[in-house]
Amino acid sequence: xxxxxxxxxxxxxxxxxxxxxxxxxxxxxxxxxxxxxxxxxxxxxxxxxxxxxxxxxxxxxxxxxxxxxxxxxxxxxxxxxxxxxxxxxxxxxxxxxxxxxxxxxxxxxxxxxxxxxxxxxxxxxxxxxxxxxxxxxxxxxxxxxxxxxxxxxxxxxxxxxxxxxxxxxxxxxxxxxxxxxxxxxxxxxxxxxxxxxxxxxxxxxxxxxxxxxxxxxxxxxxxxxxxxxxxxxxxxxxxxxxxxxxxxxxxxxxxxxxxxxxxxxxxxxxxxxxxxxxxxxxxxxxxxxxxxxxxxxxxxxxxxxxxxxxxxxxxxxxxxxxxxx
Amino acid sequence: xxxxxxxxxxxxxxxxxxxxxxxxxxxxxxxxxxxxxxxxxxxxxxxxxxxxxxxxxxxxxxxxxxxxxxxxxxxxxxxxxxxxxxxxxxxxxxxxxxxxxxxxxxxxxxxxxxxxxxxxxxxxxxxxxxxxxxxxxxxxxxxxxxxxxxxxxxxxxxxxxxxxxxxxxxxxxxxxxxxxxxxxxxxxxxxxxxxxxxxxxxxxxxxxxxxxxxxxxxxxxxxxxxxxxxxxxxxxxxxxx
Numbered sequence: 001x002x003x004x005x006x007x008x009x010x011x012x013x014x015x016x017x018x019x020x021x022x023x024x025x026x027x028x029x030x031x032x033x034x035x036x037x038x039x040x041x042x043x044x045x046x047x048x049x050x051x052x053x054x055x056x057x058x059x060x061x062x063x064x065x066x067x068x069x070x071x072x073x074x075x076x077x078x079x080x081x082x083x084x085x086x087x088x089x090x091x092x093x094x095x096x097x098x099x100x101x102x103x104x105x106x107x108x109x110x111x112x113x114x115x116x117x118x119x120x121x122x123x124x125x126x127x128x129x130x131x132x133x134x135x136x137x138x139x140x141x142x143x144x145x146x147x148x149x150x151x152x153x154x155x156x157x158x159x160x161x162x163x164x165x166x167x168x169x170x171x172x173x174x175x176x177x178x179x180x181x182x183x184x185x186x187x188x189x190x191x192x193x194x195x196x197x198x199x200x201x202x203x204x205x206x207x208x209x210x211x212x213x214x215x216x217x218x219x220x221x222x223x224x225x226x227x228x229x230x231x232x233x234x235x236x237x238x239x240x241x242x243x244x245x246x247x248x249x250x251x252x253x254x255x256x257x258x259x260x261x262x263x264x265x266x267x268x269x270x271x272x273x274x275x276x277x278x279x280x281x282x283x284x285x286x287x288x289x290x291x292x293x294x295x296x297x298x299x300x301x302x303x304x305x306x307x308x309x310x311x312x313x314x315x316x317x318x319x320x321x322x323x324x325x
Numbered sequence: 326x327x328x329x330x331x332x333x334x335x336x337x338x339x340x341x342x343x344x345x346x347x348x349x350x351x352x353x354x355x356x357x358x359x360x361x362x363x364x365x366x367x368x369x370x371x372x373x374x375x376x377x378x379x380x381x382x383x384x385x386x387x388x389x390x391x392x393x394x395x396x397x398x399x400x401x402x403x404x405x406x407x408x409x410x411x412x413x414x415x416x417x418x419x420x421x422x423x424x425x426x427x428x429x430x431x432x433x434x435x436x437x438x439x440x441x442x443x444x445x446x447x448x449x450x451x452x453x454x455x456x457x458x459x460x461x462x463x464x465x466x467x468x469x470x471x472x473x474x475x476x477x478x479x480x481x482x483x484x485x486x487x488x489x490x491x492x493x494x495x496x497x498x499x500x501x502x503x504x505x506x507x508x509x510x511x512x513x514x515x516x517x518x519x520x521x522x523x524x525x526x527x528x529x530x531x532x533x534x535x536x537x538x539x540x541x542x543x544x545x546x547x548x549x550x551x552x553x554x555x556x557x558x559x560x561x562x563x564x565x566x
Contacts, residue, residue, distance in 0.1 A: 117519065125553035126424060133420030142557040164555040170547070243420035272528030276419045283547060284522040284539065295398025296527070297518025305519055325514070 059093050062086045072209040072248060073199055084248060091253060099244045101252050104270045106203035112264050112319065113204075113291040114278075115301045116178055119325040120285035123148050123169035123176035130280030134265060135251040136243050138235030145229065145262040146180045146277060158310075178285075179310070180277070181206065181227035181262035182318030189219035189228060198259075203270070204291075204319055205263050207249040215257035224311050225318075228261045264288075291319065388532045392502065394516040402516075402531040405524060405538065406498045440484040466544040478503055478542070500537040 069075075069083050084101045091097045128146045137143040149161035153173050161177070170176065187206050190198055197212035198219055220228045234256040246252040247267035254260050265275035269288070273279075278286040289298035301307070305323040388403035396402040417424060443459065468474065480486040486494040487503045495502045505512035514520035515533070522539070524532045536542070 115519075120520075122547055122550075123552055124550055125555075128556075129422075129553040130417075130419035130424060133422045136420065142554075144556045147556060148552075166552065166555045168549045169552050170549060241421050269527070273526045274523070279417050279525070280419060280424055281522070282539070284520060284534075287518060289518075289527045295396070295400055297397060297523065300397040300517040301519045304514075304517060323519070325510075325520075 055093055059090065062090050062093070066090070066211065069211065071196060071212045073196070080248070087248075087252065095239055095242075095253075097239055097242050097244065099242065099246050099252070102245075102247045102267055102270075104247065104267070106201050106205075107270065109290075109292055111204045111291045112183065112269060113289060113298045113302075114182075114264070114275075114320045115287040115298055115305075115307065116320065116322050117285040117287070117325065118175050118177050118322050120283045121148070121176040121178060121281075122283055122285075123150055123165070123171075123174075124282060126280045126282050127178065127277035127286065130276040131262075133241065134243055134268075134276035135262075136235075136237050136246070136253065138231065138233070138254075139238065139241070140236040141233055143229055143235065143260075145227075146178055147226075148176050148178045150174050150176055156308075177322065178277075179225055179227070180320075181264075182225060182310070182316070182320035183264060185317035185319060186315060188222040188224065188314075188316060192218040192222040194218065201249075205249075205266055205269075206261075207263060207266065208259060208261065209249070210252070210254050210258045210260065213258040215259070217259065219259055224314055224316065228259045230259050231256050388530075389498070391516075391533075392499070394501070394505075394512065396531060397517055400531070402533060404498070404501060404535050405532055444484045464541075464544045466546075467542065497537070498535060500535045500542065504536045504542075 066083065066086055070079065072080065072083070075083070080103045084103060087101055088099055091099045125146075125148055128144055128148070131137065131146050132139075132144065135145065137145065147163040149158055149163050150165045150169070150171065151158065151161045151174060153175050158177070165171075183200075183204050183206050185204070187200060190200060190206060194216060195212060195214055197214070198206060198208045200206050215230070217230055220226075220230060231254055235254050237253075243251060245267055247263075247270075250263045250266040265273075265277075269275055274288055275286075278288045287297050287301050289296035291298060293299065301323055302321060305325075307321040307323045309318045309321055387406040389406055391402055391404050394402075468477070476488070478487055480488040480494055483494070486496060487499070489495055489502060490506055501512065501515065511520050515536075521536075522534045524534065
């Protein structure tokens with residue numbers, strides 16, 4: 001964020017002393033209005049008519065501080081820890097969920113890549129099932145990040161491929177091809193964002209700050225692979241089904257009116273684990289690894305198998321390859 | 326690490342194997358797909374088991390260094406052994422649900438293990454006709470296709486061992502050594518990482534599943550299933566694919 005010097009101001013604290021630290025406009029607004037909220041609460045505490053409980057007051061204060069926070073990308077470590085503490089407390093207060101939200105950063109020397117074996121995939125959609133549960137996808141609207149296309153053998157044109165098949169698979173004379181966010185090296189969804197709410201991390205994962213997103217859906221229009229999803233409704237997950245292992249840039253609770261998408265299970269892969277889809281695949285059609293490690297399995301596939309990518313002519317450079325046996 | 330011989334298999338493991346109910350012919354039904362699309366809330370016992378699985382599930386998997394095959398960059402790798410705790414070994418937790426990842430749960434499939442419970446260690450003459458009575462759970466599709474008989478793969482001297490073309494013996498955990506004798510392109514891809522499954526992580530120890538963890542050795546083809554539910558949100562037609 002830009003720090004406009006003219007916006008710097010000194011704020012008079014309640015005890016009358018001047019704060020020495022220059023404060024930007026957003027922080028100053030936060031302090032002033034936070035004071036108003038606190039003052040209102042103090043009044044409320046005196047007024048016998050107020051039926052507001054301590055919890056409701058805490059929720060209001062936390063929600064207000066969440067509302068005025070900055071973009072995660074430009075937060076300091078302290079600010080990140082503070083917003084994560086607020087979000088964890090809000091999840092407990094509002095929904096009774098005990099969640100842990102990571103802010104795990106990218107590992108040095110790691111660039112994630114994915115390969116999908118269209119000879120092996122049989123269209124069982126176990127990856128979809130694992131993804132929904134792992135990433136806390138909205139159950140009320142049946143959100144899914146992964147689509148598995150069914151296509152007649154010998155044809156790679158996906159324009160009339162069927163992603164909604166519901167019959168015993170594999171069907172005779174068909175092959176199956178899964179799509180999700182390809183974490184493109186040249187992602188068209190990032191530069192179109194008017195507020196900088198989406199960006200690419202050093203390990204190649206394109207992430208979204210759900211709180212900074214204004215819901216304009218420009219990124220959805222820009223993505224040639226229909227990888228992004230929009231929360232038209234407030235996403236709902238039954239509390240007993242919520243995955244408590246969360247990441248700020250990944251599977252934490254989303255709000256109504258923001259976009260979301262596959263993050264290669266950022267909360268798992270940054271800790272060295274496989275994405276849920278790769279781990280759940282019963283046929284071993286999914287290969288995941290570090291593109292910068294010449295001895296990784298993904299590099300072996302790229303070196304030894306015939307591979308292709310979708311819509312290569314667009315220059316998006318997906319880090320998601322398809323291969324055959 | 327030298328390869329495991331059957332006399333090196335600890336009897337404690339076999340005891341734990343039996344105690345854990347792995348020999349139950351009913352077996353686990355966890356890898357069967359649900360026939361409906363209704364989300365079923367998990368019970369507390371399942372939730373407790375799920376909690377016990379995470380994190381570090383790889384620690385629960387017994388593995389042994391793969392013999393003769395090297396991974397990419399000549400890196401050695403490990404193959405998962407039959408686990409005394411099949412749920413930890415062959416199931417994974419995603420969010421709050423547990424899915425079996427194998428196409429076929431090996432523990433349920435080799436329900437008559439250990440073989441010595443019937444064969445008593447004696448040399449037996451093995452003929453295909455015996456399949457119909459004692460081993461009626463085996464569908465001998467692969468032997469019929471290839472003209473193999475029981476003793477092509479199973480050692481006639483010791484029924485708990487596999488026999489290789491070189492005359493060597495291998496344990497049932499070393500199915501890759503037997504299968505790779507004919508299926509060498511698959512074995513090469515398996516060692517490289519394009520075939521089979523790596524357990525748990527892309528980093529750290531590379532532990533992969535053995536051939537028979539996914540394929541029924543007597544009926545190796547992937548069987549048809551009903552898929553998980555289809556997406557309910559229609560994609561915009563202007564954004565194909």
